[in-house]
Amino acid sequence: MGICMQQENELAQKQSLEVIWEGMSARIRKFILMRVEDSATAEDLLQEVFVRVHQNMSKLKNSERLESWIYKITRHVIIDHYRSRRSDLEIPETLSDPINLFVEPDTTSELAGSIREMIDSLPEPYRQALLMTEYEELDQKALAERVGISLSGAKSRIQRARKKIKDSLLNCCHFEFDHYGRVIDYWDGCCCCVSSTN
Incomplete structure (x- = not known):
């Protein structure tokens, strides 16, 4: 009985993630593209965003905050991207301080x-x-x-x-x-x- 319930929960979560992807992936992609150097990087980061959404879905207490929660995850993914590559990546002039830009965009x-x-x-x-x-x-x-x-x-x-x-x-x-x-x-x-x- 417990295994059956767990499988149902996993299926519901997968379906929920698909609905979120359909509704938000284009906007999240655009948001990322405005802040990174190329579309291939944006696609990689978009995938990472939804991996983190999937991994942390159970932590979201208020479903009405879903959209802002996903944007928060997206910002963290972008920040992590720049932090991990800071030593070998030339930061575009438009993003002279990407960490501050994403934490407190003006x-x-x-x-x-x-x-x-x-x-x-x-x-x-x-x-x-x-x-x-x-x-x-x-x-x-x-x-x-x-x-x-x-x-x-x-x-x-x-x-x-x-x-x-x-x-x-x-x-x-x-x-x-x-x-x-x-x-x-x-x-x-x-x-x-x-x-x-x-």
């Missing part, structure tokens, strides 16, 4: 250009509100006085402008957040972020 600065373009495309009242508060660092009261509206009107305008930018970004890109809600990685689903980051 995605906020990468997105800054795209966000500014989105702000510039907002209707004038919203564009003005965000530029004054985010770039000129005016507080909401100063914004209200400068544009001649009430404080509650200024707050409302800023909130609506931020929501428009957030909606544009979420429609354009996929974001990965840490447990504090900070963006730790993203990849574009269309072209809005490409022009600024390439």
Whole structure:
């Protein structure tokens, strides 16, 4: 009876891994390709990621965290790749310090250009509100006085402008957040972020 149950568990885990592979392998491959020197290396690392996923699946307590857990494994695989070859591998100029790059990717600065373009495309009242508060660092009261509206009107305008930018970004890109809600990685689903980051 125990052997039969173990075989059923192994079969379920194998099927689960196949579903994960189908759903995520293309995105993980793209994520790796952006950080290593060639596609053959990316394929090798992709295989290693899914080997580790298989080996550690039982450690995942919350299935809702599956995607971020797999990206965490992917980062570790990439870091291990550079650590193991550091002595004989010439690091590409774009990855001058790969260990730091992958542990704390500065995605906020990468997105800054795209966000500014989105702000510039907002209707004038919203564009003005965000530029004054985010770039000129005016507080909401100063914004209200400068544009001649009430404080509650200024707050409302800023909130609506931020929501428009957030909606544009979420429609354009996929974001990965840490447990504090900070963006730790993203990849574009269309072209809005490409022009600024390439």
